[in-house]
Amino acid sequence: MGAPDDAIxxxxxxAVLGELSLLRRDVKDLSQLLEASGKQFKDDGELTLLRYASRHEQFLKQFSESSADVLAQAVSFAQARDQLLGEISLRQYDEANGRSRQLLRDVLREAGWSNRSALTRFELAAWMGGAALVSAAVTLGAFALLHGLL
Structure with a gap:
């Protein structure tokens, strides 16, 4: 009975050695697959990182361009506002100058100076200088008021 037991x-x-050999081969194949998957995962990660960096740079570029556009629009708006304030100031100056001339004419009529030759050049220059100063003061006040409101 010893021989059949030895044969068994x-x-x-x-059979165990055959199974171990198959198991060793399967482990080797699995190890190669895991190594290949790891390399693929690493390559995919690097590709994703490159894509992210590219999109980040593109976003920064677009943000920079849009910021520049906003700043240009702000400068344009400031220039338009300054031009509008200048035009309003000129209109105020013209109105104040016209009013001062009309007041001067009214004063001269009330004083009985219907003849312009009765007024000397010096007096006329003094009246016009005073009217111009009053007109300039009113214009500057209007400009300061409008600038303070805007």
Whole structure:
């Protein structure tokens, strides 16, 4: 009975060794697959990082361009506002100058100076200088008021 037991034992050992050989081959294949998957994962990660960096740079570029556009629009708006304030100031100056001339004419009529030759050049220059100063003061006041409101 010893021989058949040895034969069975040898067959079992052979079967176990065969299974171990198959298992070793499967482990080797699995190891290669895991290594290939790891390399692919690393490559995909690097590609994703490159894409992210590219999109980040593109976003920064677009943000920079839009910021420049906003700043240009702000400068344009400031220039338009200054031009509008200048035009309003000129209109105020013209109105104040016209009013001062009319007041001067009214004063001269009330004083009985219907003849312009009765007024000397010096007096006329003094009246016009005073009217111009009053007109300039009113214009500057209007400009300061409008600038303070805007």
């Amino acid at each position: 034992r040898e067959e079992l050992i052979g």
